[in-house]
Amino acid sequence: MAAAPARAAADLSAFVAQVARESITELSKADPTDPARAAALKPLLLKYFDMTDIAKHALGGYWKKIDAGQQQQYVERFVNYIASVYAKRFKEYDGRQLEVKRVRDQGASATVFTAVAGDQDTRLDWDIRTDSGAPLIVDIRVNGLSLVDTHRQEFTSVMSQNKGDITALMGILKSKSLVN
Numbered sequence: 001m002a003a004a005p006a007r008a009a010a011d012l013s014a015f016v017a018q019v020a021r022e023s024i025t026e027l028s029k030a031d032p033t034d035p036a037r038a039a040a041l042k043p044l045l046l047k048y049f050d051m052t053d054i055a056k057h058a059l060g061g062y063w064k065k066i067d068a069g070q071q072q073q074y075v076e077r078f079v080n081y082i083a084s085v086y087a088k089r090f091k092e093y094d095g096r097q098l099e100v101k102r103v104r105d106q107g108a109s110a111t112v113f114t115a116v117a118g119d120q121d122t123r124l125d126w127d128i129r130t131d132s133g134a135p136l137i138v139d140i141r142v143n144g145l146s147l148v149d150t151h152r153q154e155f156t157s158v159m160s161q162n163k164g165d166i167t168a169l170m171g172i173l174k175s176k177s178l179v180n
Helices: 003-029 034-048 051-065 068-093 147-161 166-176
Strands: 098-105 109-116 119-129 136-142
Touching (some): 003 034, 003 098, 051 068, 051 136, 051 147, 068 166, 136 147
Antiparallel strands (some): 098 109, 119 136
């Protein structure tokens, strides 16, 4: 019985290492402009992250208050926004590797704890959904701070200020996006 969790931990470690390696490779091949880096990051987000689930979580209870067409448009703009924001931030880690420290497997989900090589003060914890066949990332915590929860606070504040009207948030996401 102990071999299955050990294999799962090794598989998840390899998955995170692959995502990090592929991200670094694709972003280093891209033109060094922020729009080009964002365009290079977007397909990786769509491949390795559950962007619909992340977008829903970031919008909180407001998700159920918008119609299906608005939900689809919001997810598309959210993906472009996330690609743009994190392509800029990724420059800080250019050329750095991740070290997997440990894996906590919880059946349908897992967390892979990593640190940036050469910078043990920067910890990245990858929350991964494992119950849908291929693993998908649902959040990353940087030194304990959830990126999804941070966006949720920002987005629900905008939605609250605009009485639940998605128009203002959609405009903000579009204006901050470097890709289409």
